[in-house]
Amino acid sequence: MRGQRREQHREQHREQHREQHRERGSALPAAVGALCRALPPRARPAPDTLRRARFDRPQASLDFWKLLYVLLKQIHGGRWTESDAIGAQVSFVKWALWYHGYGRPQLQRLPADGSAGSRELLLAFSWLLHSPGLLEQLLARNRVQPGDQTSVCTCGDELPSSQEGTSEAGPEERVDVRYLQWLNGRLRLQWCSLHAQHQEQCKLWYKIHLFTSGSHMDQNLGHFSVTETDLIRQPENYKQLLQLLDSETKQLEAFLEWKQLEPVYWQWMETVLDNMAEEGNMCESQNVHVEKRRLPEATPWAAKLTGQMDRLSRDLVALQEHLHQLVAQRKAAWWEKVATREELQKERFSATARKIQESTELKLRGLTSLCAPKKKMHGLCRLVLRSKHPAGRMGFGQCGSKEAVAAVSAAEVITELQVREASLQRELQQLRQQCRHRLDGIAEGLEGVICISP
């Protein structure tokens, strides 16, 4: 009896499945088509590729490796050519997926000649669409640029700790200190040249913005960008610009269409997963231990990163323990003091209690403002000239990067950077003082040597 019921249940399930499949059957090509059109022009798969990958056809593997390679290279800002070897493509895709956090070991085990695994790649591709937002990132990267963008970065310094590497200089490689001074000087001079170049760029942008102010249709902006100004000076380039804008618009429209039809795609992917789960139980994984060994060599800095993270967590735990101990000690000391002063008058005690409370509140506020995550700006910003004051301050407009930075005024960023500069200067002076003390100490130990510090 139960067996019959189960049989009926399964039959119903399969009927539902088939109906859904028929409905989906019409919407799915539309979804996949929209998806392909939303990808950048030179990185579009044939819609057939995804279908063949679903059935794990080996012929689709090479195409899929190439597709992922091209897309991920664009995300990482690298260059690629048509003739890049399949081995290089495979290793890059594996590294990039690991970097973005894709943890499926079956992908890392795929052969390096790209001959199999199209279904795994389909899974990876869909995962990329969802988690790091592959489409959104690509669309943001390939926008038509207005030309007057500058980068802003107020992230904290990620300088390595000073204890590292002080005693790592090997005796085999003696470098003359004068050569190091030479290189340092070159670096400084190159930085000065770069600075002059930036100043020139800003001056020219200012000229463009000033001369074209009042001409733009968008009242918010008020003046032309570099691209628009270039178009006025060389109108025959309008065709190229029009093509680019056209292609971008088509991609965006396809993206909107894709967003509407997305659920169909994900339902289809679920069936792919189901198929894989059924088949997956049949083949065993034998080389699990190989994975751990292979990953670090693809990314030389990954080991260093994990080492730093381990060290950081160990330091944090140690600090926390230390803090707990200190707090316990302080508390014990206070309780003793309070116990010996229990005979104090009530009013005086409440007055002092109020003072204590106020001072602790102040300190807490100071602490929270120090530790509060500062508004970090990072990415590209388009420069827009605003004349709020007669002097004509520049303001930042829309942002073309991943993090949507709201409109920020240049004056704010400048003051923030100046504050940071002052604090870095102070730190530099402190370090210099320390070095001077060390040198004096060493010079005292040497006979007949006078140390004149710079």
Next chain:
Amino acid sequence: MSIVTVQLGQCGNQIGQEVFSALCSDIRGTHGLCSKKENGSYQDSCKERFFCEEESAVPVARAVLVDMEPKVISQTLSMAARSGHWKYSSHSHFCQKQGSGNNWANGYSVHGPRHKEAIMNLVQKEAEKCDRLGGFFTIMSMAGGTGSGLGAFVTQCLRDAFPTSFILNHVVWPYGTGEVIVQNYNSVLTLSHLYHSSDALLVHENDVIHKICAQLMNIKQISFRDVNQVIAHQLGSVFQPTHTAGGGSGYSRNPLGELMESLVPHPEFRMLGLRNIPQMPESSLPYSTFSWPGLIKHLRQMLIANAQMEEGIDWQVRPPSSIPSTNKPLHFNTSIANLVILRGKDVHGVDLGSFQDPSLYTSWLNPQDAFNAWKTPRAFNKYEKSAALVSNSQFLLKPLDSIVGKAWNMFASKAYLHQYAKFGIQEEDFLDCFTTLEQVISSYTNL
């Protein structure tokens, strides 16, 4: 990319005027010996660097003229205007009614601070006219009062006001038997102060130029004008546009930066010497032919043997073979870095391998870092082929040592110190300057 020239004192103003004159006549000439397109970019590049195309009919030099007496400045302005091909701006000069009496301290401690604002305003205006400020080029003599004292002060102000700009000081070394008694004091004070504020010191020695005029140019009665014209020719051969290695296809847009980067990154080694071949009277030019191998060979020997011109070179001096540096032959001139600038016909096939010999250079720098070459097919100032060498080497070690020695002797006997103390330059200040220069001498000696 534009360079702002600051002409300081009588010497600076006279030389500056000759420099602009030479640059202007070079670009106006039709003897470029290269394609029209090349010539056109050369002219545009030179004009952008040194002149400003304002509403006036002729290009206006990007320069600020400073002197304590009005006579030299008005002469300079009128000579420029009389040429009809360029001029100075009528607002870019600063002068007072009385001079400095060859007193360095007067120029540095009195005139400098008093007139700082006015002078820096002029400089600021010139700097703002540039789309891209490529740096400052100051011209002064080391021995006089205004040029040296005020010049040292102005260089310091430039450094304070423009901390990231390149500053190249052109310094004229006085005659060994000069007329100014305290010229050695002035020189020591100037050099040590400049060493702290500027990026590089490009030196011309009056004695050397005098010899060039006498022996190469066959001038009988050598006037200051002749000397200045030779200096101007040599400076022009360095600063006219060239194609540099990293510059892409056009003319370099950062000549001062690239010069500094190739020659003076090390803060202790900032003294640059300049050699130029060939040099001959203009009348002989049509009858002379030049070959690049010959020019390169002579230039290299001039470098090694520390010769000042292409006549009387000591061909016996050879670079050391692979023996350690302590055994270097006495007269051999060790270089830190060299820059060779070639202008003229067939310049792209020239072999400069002889300059990349590691034995020419100090042990801690390899020839890839130490040697650079700039080229242009456009001929300069009617010379079909010309080569210039800007060298950071021991060229100036002996002259520097001699001046410091003479100044120290005077200082030890406390001669004339009261003139300086009157305006605030005490003995400790002198001692600091001597220390700085002794350090420089020692660094250059130990190459």
